[in-house]
Amino acid sequence: MSLCLSLDDLGQRICIVGPSNSGKSTLAKAIGLKKSVPIIHLDQLYHQPNSQWVPRAPEEFLRLHVAAIARSSWVIEGNYGKCLHPRLQRATGLILLDIPVSTALLRYIARCYSAKPRVGGIGVQKEKVSREMLKRILFDSPKNYLRYLSLFEQAKIPKLLLSSPSDLNNYYHKWQLNK
Template sequence: MNLDTLGPRICILGPSNSGKSTLADAIAAKQGLEPIHLDRLYHLPHTDWQPRPAGEFLTLHDAAIAGERWVMDGNYSSCLPQRLARATGLILLDLSTPLSLWRYARRTWFERDRRGALDGGRDSVKWSMIRHIVVATPPNRKRYAQLYARCELPKVLCPSARALARRYREWGLAR
């Protein structure tokens, strides 16, 4: 599928540490879209991933989806229906749990300036995040696969790191 087919408002879903933010930035640069990282809207800047009050997050989310040209990465199921109602395309990353764990370790130990990171924040290894990747991710992956199957938007599935790399090449995206 051609990247243009996904339109000017693209949602990227997938497991934690699957490359959603990096892909969003690459698509934004190529297509002239605003990259919106939901982790940055959900968490307070200059903290160790402290959530905002729920109402504040929803206000920021709804303002972001009101825009005409964006690529938005992140799951946040509580506001997914209104996001998909505004979206013109969907990308689902479905990378494996072991790969997500590896990417989490790499980003917390070695990456100083990673895409989608909180302003003024620093990633650190957290048992709660490891548990989330190992325990919560498998049922979430099933739920996102079902959502993807039902979705009537133009959509792209990347079921592996190899498939994701192929999309980068096909779409002429830079990492």
């Protein structure tokens, strides 16, 4: 793991994982635009478009995921642990975001009250604060993070751990990315 990675060091298939509301979607969009590679938001593959977060059939999601990672280049963001291993096998670079739970919670609440469309969203005009998402942020994400950290440590590809919002902002600046 290097703190001096250039964007080019991560290659043409970059996988971004991390807790809900850590900035994965926004970072993926910025990298995809900078590198001119397809941007894949896993929430958009997993959920039916323009729904209130209604999932697709599992086999449909897996089919869409397989097709997405088969491309020659991409930046893909999202966790979806059941299909993370095949994604990491195709990835040329890995970014793990690790932000405090309090930051994720504040970002989620702000997102729900914002009139701005969510980057990586599914076409819902305005999200509502939900118990399910609060539970995910407060309880599930910290547990899942340990699994993602273990996978990160085992990865043999160029990888970057960004462990604070300031680390993330430093890389936006270093890589000359637009938010």
